[in-house]
Amino acid sequence: MAVPVWIRHYATLHPPKGRLLMCKVSKTSIIATACLLAFSSSSALTQTIWDSNQLPQSIIKEPKKEKLYTVYFNPFSAQEESEKMVAKKYSGKNLNPEEWEFIFSKEMEAHEKSPGRLVVASRILADLSKSLMNRNVYIHNIVSAITLPLNETEKIKIEKMEDVTLINEIDEIPYSTSFPYQDHQSDGELVSWAKKATNTDDNYTTDNPFYFLDLFPGNLQSTSEYHINIIHYAGNDYSQAFYHPSAIAQIVSGRRNGSHGRGINPNQPLFLAVGGVRAAAQGLEAAVHHADSRKISSVLNISSNIPEGSGPYWHYYTNPHREDGKMILRASNRFLITQSASNMTFNNSIHSACPFVYNVDGNVVDNDAILSIGAVNHEGKRMVNSGAVATTRVGPCVDFYAPGDSIYAYADNPDSTHDSGTSFSAPIVAAIASRYGDKKTKPLVRESYIKSLLVPTGHTDPLDGKPIKIPRYNPYSFGILKNHPILYAVSPINNQKINYIKDDNFFQRPDEFWHASGNTGSLTLDLGSIKNVTGIRVVLETSSPGMNPVHFTIYGSSAPMTGSSYTYDEHKPTSFIKDHTASFQYERAPIYIPLNGNYRSIRIDGNNPTSWFAVVEIEVYGY
Incomplete structure (x- = not known):
């Protein structure tokens, strides 16, 4: 041949x-x-x-x-x-x-x-x-x-x-979210206090899709109340009395129809992936595949939590080194992800959310498009003793809070209409974030938007002392992060592949990525004009086992990149900006490199000691 x-x-x-x-x-x-x-x-x-x-x-x-x-x-x-x-x-x-x-x-x-x-x-x-x-x-x-x-x-x-x-x-994962029912009647269409608290009691809705993962299908019979599509089903037979996914559907998308309750975004299209207790990552992948094949960027809610693991690297079960954690990180290429901070049964006790939510080394991370949401009560205090288990977890692994106490949740439960838990605070945040932008709005942009809406409640987190904040919707927010399109890209090696890094294709065409044919390589991006740049997000292809660093050196210029692959060295940006080392790498998992300056051309030199240096996608952000 x-x-x-x-x-x-x-x-x-x-x-x-x-x-x-x-x-x-x-x-x-x-x-x-x-x-x-x-x-x-x-x-x-x-x-x-x-x-x-x-x-x-x-x-x-x-x-x-x-x-x-x-x-x-x-x-x-x-x-x-x-x-x-x-x-x-x-x-x-x-x-x-x-x-x-x-x-x-x-x-x-x-x-x-x-x-x-x-x-x-x-x-x-x-x-x-x-x-x-x-x-x-x-x-x-x-x-x-x-x-x-x-x-x-x-x-x-x-x-x-x-x-x-x-x-x-893949460890066996017990379902840790329990459902204490509260007996409370409400006639006609109910407007939850959560809509009032978050300033979403308005006539607005959105057709941006809302994705969510649940571990059981439960009771989804009252589809006249919301618009739901099941995109993945792991085959877990569970009692139809399990109302968890239908409650989330009602809170997010309950229609304005003169009965039951009104959702944050009435009649918003919902897409449910049922993962099951041993296939949560599989459910996540189904949601990612559904959105990526349509080139949709949206929100994804995970109102379930995973208990603490064991061993030196696995203290936090959903850290990026566990399979579920890696899948959450990959999913953030397409989704702003909200995860419930978890509930506990200890009366008024103060317990950290860290063992139960995605985090890196016991802390949340900015610009990763993954948010852990705690719950507040009607007074803006942390939710405690609301039902059998609904005391919110707190601490450095909680990004911020949202209403979660006594939320109208059930259109189809004969025993109860209201319930409490961080399971409800997380989708409220995702629903508000989904109001911003369209189906092409990047997850980091939505993260910036929802954080711009945060206001203090006057109370503090009892574990880390930070002010408790909740989002209040404002359609006229300013100072939101922008995604700067890449006009032109060039590399001295495999330049025929370079456009793959800016084609908005993360997963569907897995053999289409740029690589340096070795451990080190260089490429330059041209943004078309001078832009304020606060960071770049690099999605790697890698054969590294994962717990290995990858190194970047970033250069910038206010001039256009006029060189071709043959004249790259003569025209590449040479003004040093910074060195950056990512402590770990996984296939198709994004790495965020913070920057601070105004540039038109950005050069990225990569050194991956344990794999070829290869890039699937690059995104540039700033104001």
């Missing part, structure tokens, strides 16, 4: 566990690839976007004496396999680099799943005497990974495979 010269530099990869050499495609491997491509369109491999009329059972069934694992494999190996397939098809054609990349992109667009990922996944499974057709094997849509049950012998074997970069066990 004649491989075009411009892709021969793909030949040598540097995965963390060895050296992979690009080889000729043999007849055997061609047949295997063809079979896999044929399978890629079959129902056994397709991860359907489920609507409310199709509720399939989970594809993961857990055999006894096995544990469930997510196995990550080298994305560069997958990309190489896809390129080999296309190179074989177009061998003998005299294509320049731009023509090659155009053809490659079109070929990848024709496949629902990356053919290279299927080849590598099949190679891993073959060593375990398993196959892609195994019903217990889940092939991920947005990262280079498979989830499957493994016994201890299989786990040890798979850890030694050259293609494998990381293995995460």
